[in-house]
Amino acid sequence: MVAITLILLTLVYFEFSFIWLSLIILIAIRVFFLRQRKLLLLWIVLAVIWLGWLTCWNKAQLANRLQHNEQLSDQHIIVAPDEIQVDGDLVKFKGRWQEKNQRIQGYYRLQSLSEKSKWLHQAQTADLTVSGDFSSVSGPTNENQFDYQRYLGSQRIVNQVFVKKMVLKSHINSTTLTDLIAWLHELRWQLLKQLDQLDNPLKSYGQLLLLGYYNADYDQQIQQINQLGLLYLFSLSGMHVFYLLRVIRWLFTYLKITRETYEWFCLLLLPIYAVLGGLSASLLRAVLMSWLIIFFQRLKLRLSGVTAECLVLIVNLAYSPLLLFSLGFQLS
Known part of the structure; x- marks a missing residue:
């Protein structure tokens, strides 16, 4: 309910429609008839805080925008x-x-x-x-x-x-963090060049699926993929992240490496792969979900997939509410 409320409030704020407003009113009525005063108060406070955040975020964007050429x-x-x-x-x-x-x-x-x-x-x-x-x-x-x-x-x-x-x-970097981020971007460029040596369409498939890079020469192939109804597979939905983790887990099990080592390795690997994958909205969703679930396991706590997805949704919308209107975010 929290995630749906935030989505609807974001839609109303940036693209007002009576449909979205009606849905928010229906949720408010539903919360009211639960007859839990604390839940209703919490829902109202959350809605007010979120609208305040959207206003601050939008004002910051407008302040950064040049008013004249x-x-x-x-x-x-x-x-x-x-x-x-x-x-x-x-x-x-x-x-x-x-x-x-x-x-x-x-x-x-x-x-x-x-x-x-x-x-x-x-x-x-x-x-x-x-x-x-x-x-x-x-x-x-x-x-x-x-x-x-x-x-x-x-x-x-x-x-x-x-x-x-x-x-x-x-560019000469000045801090360890910027050095690391620059190195990851440079590594991604090297991987893109390695994939670029493959023949088409394998080259474009690899760059798009593995590294989230859209080649300008890929337009004709995208049209063919769309006609086949397979465009979703090439939107970098993030599903491959879970397969990647399964392969790593199988490899660690085969090598008789402890589960704790596997979890720490994944916590380190996932943010690195997010940068290598181009930091798309759908990839970040999958990476953050996996990272949170593994992190809570290390804390001996249980985090369900639905809860992890809601937390990731809130983090993504807080960082950039306009992500809600991107195709990759919607397909996720």
């Missing part, structure tokens, strides 16, 4: 190699805008083949010094058009830059 120079953006896509003569990347301390979507038009080759083989986290046009991400202009603003908003990206001039150099 700005031409800025010598801005620094840190970009991981696996967040770079080269599509013809256009480079698309996501990175952290250092001056504003926020993530940003970037576009850059390549000037030469040598420059394209350099971007294709960029294997390390890069520190970009850019000059260009900075603006907020625009919303849809036509009815039923794909809402790119909401899509990037679910990743907490509200601004974009069209780069006119750029200086690229390797």
